[in-house]
Amino acid sequence: MNLTTVIQLYVFVLAGFVGYQVISRVPPLLHTPLMSAANALTGISLVGSLVAAGSNHGRLSTIMGFIAVICATVNVVGGFLITDRMLKMFKRDDRKAP
Amino acid sequence: MTESLPLRELLIQGTYLVSSVFFIVGLRGLSSPEKARAGMGYAALGMLLAIVGTLLHAEIVRFEWLFGGLLIGTIIGVVIGRPLFISVPMTAMPQWVALSHAAGAVAATLVGINEYMILRPEVAAGTMAALGFEVLLGALTVTGSVMAFGKLQEILPGRPVTWPLQNVLNLLLLAGAVALLVVLMVNPALSTAFWVMLAIAAGLGVLMVLPIGGADMPVVISLLNAYAGLSASAMGFALDNNLLIIVGALDGASGFLLSILMCKAMNRSFTNVLFGAFGAPAAAAAGTLADGREMRAITPDDAAVRLAYARLVVVVPGYGLAVAQAQHALRELTDLLEKRGVEVKYAIHPVAGRMPGHMNVLLAEANVPYDRLFDMEEVNGEFPRTDVALVIGANDVVNPAARTDPGSPIYGMPILDVDKAQSVMVLKRGKGAGFAGIENELFFDPKTFMLFGDAKASLTRLVTEVKSL
Numbered sequence: 372m373n374l375t376t377v378i379q380l381y382v383f384v385l386a387g388f389v390g391y392q393v394i395s396r397v398p399p400l401l402h403t404p405l406m407s408a409a410n411a412l413t414g415i416s417l418v419g420s421l422v423a424a425g426s427n428h429g430r431l432s433t434i435m436g437f438i439a440v441i442c443a444t445v446n447v448v449g450g451f452l453i454t455d456r457m458l459k460m461f462k463r464d465d466r467k468a469p
Numbered sequence: 470m471t472e473s474l475p476l477r478e479l480l481i482q483g484t485y486l487v488s489s490v491f492f493i494v495g496l497r498g499l500s501s502p503e504k505a506r507a508g509m510g511y512a513a514l515g516m517l518l519a520i521v522g523t524l525l526h527a528e529i530v531r532f533e534w535l536f537g538g539l540l541i542g543t544i545i546g547v548v549i550g551r552p553l554f555i556s557v558p559m560t561a562m563p564q565w566v567a568l569s570h571a572a573g574a575v576a577a578t579l580v581g582i583n584e585y586m587i588l589r590p591e592v593a594a595g596t597m598a599a600l601g602f603e604v605l606l607g608a609l610t611v612t613g614s615v616m617a618f619g620k621l622q623e624i625l626p627g628r629p630v631t632w633p634l635q636n637v638l639n640l641l642l643l644a645g646a647v648a649l650l651v652v653l654m655v656n657p658a659l660s661t662a663f664w665v666m667l668a669i670a671a672g673l674g675v676l677m678v679l680p681i682g683g684a685d686m687p688v689v690i691s692l693l694n695a696y697a698g699l700s701a702s703a704m705g706f707a708l709d710n711n712l713l714i715i716v717g718a719l720d721g722a723s724g725f726l727l728s729i730l731m732c733k734a735m736n737r738s739f740t741n742v743l744f745g746a747f748g749a750p751a752a753a754a755a756g757t758l759a760d761g762r763e764m765r766a767i768t769p770d771d772a773a774v775r776l777a778y779a780r781l782v783v784v785v786p787g788y789g790l791a792v793a794q795a796q797h798a799l800r801e802l803t804d805l806l807e808k809r810g811v812e813v814k815y816a817i818h819p820v821a822g823r824m825p826g827h828m829n830v831l832l833a834e835a836n837v838p839y840d841r842l843f844d845m846e847e848v849n850g851e852f853p854r855t856d857v858a859l860v861i862g863a864n865d866v867v868n869p870a871a872r873t874d875p876g877s878p879i880y881g882m883p884i885l886d887v888d889k890a891q892s893v894m895v896l897k898r899g900k901g902a903g904f905a906g907i908e909n910e911l912f913f914d915p916k917t918f919m920l921f922g923d924a925k926a927s928l929t930r931l932v933t934e935v936k937s938l
Contacts, residue, residue: 373595375709376595376706379705379706379709379711379714382711382714382715382718383702383705383706383714383715383717383718384718386489386714386715386716386718386719386722387718387719387721387722388722389493389719389722390496390718390719390720390721390722390723390726391722391726393493393496393497393500393719394496394722394723394726394727395726396497396500397496397499397500398500398501399730399817399819399825399826399829399844400502400826400829400839400842401499401500401502401505401826401829402727402730402824402825402826402829403562403824403825403826403827403829403830404499404505404509404826404830405496405499405723405727405825405826406566406687406690406691406694406727406824406825406826407562407566408495408496408499408509408512409694409698409720409723409724409727410566410569410570410573410694411512411513411516412492412512412698412716412719412720412723413569413570413573413574413694413697413698413701413720414516414573414576415516415519415701415712415713415716415717415720416573416574416576416577416580416697416700416701416704416713417516417519417520417523417576418519418520418523418710418712418713419576419577419580419584419704419708419710419713420538420576420579420580421520421523421524421526421529421535421539422523422526422528422529422708423579423580423583423584424534424535424538425524425526425528425529425530425531425532425534425535426528426529426530427530427531428583428587431586432583432586432587433531433534435579435580435582435583436534436535436538436579436580436583437534437535437537437538438538438575438576438579439538439575439576439577439579439580439583440534440535440538440539440542440576441538441541441542441545442542442572442573442575442576442579443542443572443573443576444538444539444541444542444543444545444546445542445545445546445569445572446546446569446570446572446573446576447516447542447546448542448543448545448546448547449545449546449547449565449569449572450569451509451512451513451516452546452547453562453565454509455506455509457830457833458502458505458506458509459506460830460833460834460836461502461505461829461833461839462833462836462838462839
């Protein structure tokens, strides 16, 4: 195991910890939007897909990258759109003055 | 590590760093409904930066496929995402999330396969391990998500499908896949091992989801989300990309945490949900208890009078409300009641519906202000002074057997104490048992009145009746 891998492990563990801390503050009210937001984030695999589609490693590689880019983009765009539509619906009661 | 990075690489890393911060700030926004939309804006910006940063990548030499893919993906994302959401709104959400996971995981898996085929026959053991986990978790997520979609969409049977030694077989398969990965780490040129491992992982996704009942699907979807996140993280290890590692870890944490929260809300352990094959059909005649008691039906006009002259009505929504798309009719009814001076509260059970917070979104869609929605702990004390508890399409979350009957499969699950209300009115499609297949004693209680029929039709009828009072 080289130094880069060790640093990567640090990043992984700390990011997981930050994720845990941040997510545990999300109220149950917003759990469905959270699920949908997390779903949008899964589309981060787009980063790897883009490299695969754009690099020169032969036809098969490009085609696989191309399909991967499409799938990941659907995941990202769909995920964010749906999350936003959901969040738009949450409104506080305006009729009742505090 | 001593020599300085070239400018291009610095630029990429800088963009990625800012992007990661945006993702974390974005998730942080979800801690309150006011900040949530802005938060997701930050997250989207983070994703945009991630794409921009990636386009600077030295390895990317041609852009036609890449932009073509982005364009087609965006079009599909918009076209499929939006109308689906408008025409079949809240009920189809869990399926959609599952399907979307499948898409993201297909990408992760393909990238992993591609990377392996490029690097083969010489892959460093560490990289091979990362690639292995990436395609293992990716393929498992793809097939698992498709299965979850099929179950929720009722293309496949929602009930658990079980056979002998199921868990043993699954564990053996998992062990086999991991063993193949170890073989690959030693001898990466052995591509047969790679393909067999991939096939096992895909098969495992199917086998793991088959025995899990439809009611537990939210836990599974959340878990698959975690797997997809970890797959992205593994991709980050394989490609030396910190952004992938970070976002994947965030995703993994959120998926695991959500599924644990859901299991807690059902008072079931993680392993019980995954290996318990919960929700096997219970044998009981519909509409009659073992001791011969029967449900008592009520007419809509009678029901309307009871509601209109109550002081406090607590609405308990369940999945049936979502199925019937009756949230707008419900809102109309409660508005009418409030105009007459009736106090109305909504009691939200954490696992009502098919997703965590499903009811919150459903009611938000009908413009019910979120400060009228109360969590189980907040509202349970209110039931003794509740005149009418209006249960709409909810069943297991109000089943007193969870408190009283140690033999019941849901024993120990925290429930809404609807049975403590002065009277209970249940809107229910028919006399059958709930989603989990368990008979509900509450429906046979002498103070419970049943209003049978489609929830939307019943609520619309109630609105007319209350208006005419």
